[in-house]
Structure formats: structure tokens, C-alpha cells
Amino acid sequence: MNTYIDIGINLTNKQFYNEHDEIINRALDSGVEHIILTGTSVRGSRTSAEIAEEYPEILFSTAGIHPHDATSFAPENIRELRTLLKKDHVVSVGECGLDFDRDFSPRPIQEKCYQAQLELAIEVDKPLFLHERSAFKRFNEITDDYLSRLPEAVVHCFTGTLDEAKVYLDKGFYLGFTGAISDEKRFKQLEDVIKYTPLDRMMIETDAPFMLPKNMPRIRNRRNEPSFLPYVAQTIALFKRISLSEVAEETTETSRNFFRL
Incomplete structure (x- = not known):
């Protein structure tokens, strides 16, 4: 059987409430041997780390503040994230970055929150799990200020253009791909991105419960989960x-x- 690693799942989402064992067992049965739980707030990062600790060597987690949650950002948050990142099973800083698509947090606050997490990644020397939506220019302006000192980074759930992918790859970043690549109506451009991106610079993820692959059989429950990663x-x-x-x-x-x- 082929084996896979799902680099991003939102297991703290309410759609997975009280189903952790079932979700993980179905993933293992599908060849998904490791799953990384995404932290999107201090509280969510703490919960993800606690869940991952219950499934050693199968689950891992990230610790960060998503741009949607940037309004909660304060200096003490960074201290809490730093403490979480001292744990061996908390393997990455993020999800962090900029989201100018929905603007759930004011842009100046998003930027400060992102900068603080770039500095944190440099300090703790753990890789970055990045988010960028409709903020390509500003995201890169900020990132470039730190680029020479940054640890490795992956732009997760990449849905941008080929030109944007080339910029990220030229920086040495990796690209994370979800079921969006099978959505020909919304993300047709990703076929060219996949063809261009070297296989050793790609990672795959479900971003479950979101981004259900379009190339799988129709299911009654439209919720995505890690067992569907082979479709990506x-x-x-x-x-x-x-x-x-x-x-x-x-x-x-x-x-x-x-x-x-």
C-alpha cells in the first residue's frame, strides 16, 4: 500500500467533534501514516497539541495564529506559542500569514501578527506553515525582509497562479496542495502549477473538513477527511x-x- 502524510487538517473543527478515533483509523486504513493538525489560534494550537499528544508518532501539530484570528494577537500570545513549540510533537510555526480576501482582521494587525511569527520561527528554528490569500504583493514584501534568516517554509493550500508559484519556488519555499487541484471550474490554473512544480517541492494535504476532492465518488456527507488524501x-x-x-x-x-x- 502507498503511504502518505497529510500536512494539514483542522481536527479541532466542530465537524470532527467526538470522532477522532474513527477519523484517524480510517486515515491509517487508507495509508495516511502521519497527520499534522493545524493550529490557527493560541487556544486552537493548544488543543491541537493536546490531541496530537494522545496519538504519538501518528499525529503532530502546528502552533500559530491564522490571519483571521489576528485581532487576538498580543505579545503574551507569542510567549504561549513559544512554550508549545518546545514540545517535540509541535513541529511547525503557523498557520500564519495574510488574508486580504475576507479581511476578518484589520490588515495592519494581520501584518504585525505575521511579522511576530516569522521572528518566532527564526528563534525556535522550526519550519513555517504559511497562509496567503489575495495578499501576494504585501505578503512577499514582509517575508522578504526576513528571507535570509527564515527556516524552511511551505505555502499551504496553494491556489494561486503559475507566476505566483514560481516566485515562491524561487524563494526556496514548498507548496502544499489540496483537493482544490481537482476543481476544474474554480482552479483550472492549478494544472499548470502542478506540471511546473518539481515533485520534491510538493506536499499534499486535505485541509479537512474543507477542500473535498472533486475526483472522488459522490458522498452524502460532504465533509472532507484525511482518508481522502490519496485522491489529491x-x-x-x-x-x-x-x-x-x-x-x-x-x-x-x-x-x-x-x-x-
């Missing part, structure tokens, strides 16, 4: 005209090395 890999194999096993092997090795699992 299948789309990459199709676009790149390579075997599914090659996608699985390369993305798993890349993810394991990136997050130091």
Missing part, C-alpha cells in the same frame, strides 16, 4: 503523467524531512 495524490499523478506510487513516495519523503518527523 491521484490528481497530481494524472497531471504529471507519473505513477501514484511515485507521488506518494516523493511527497511523503519531502514532508517527513521538512517537518523533521
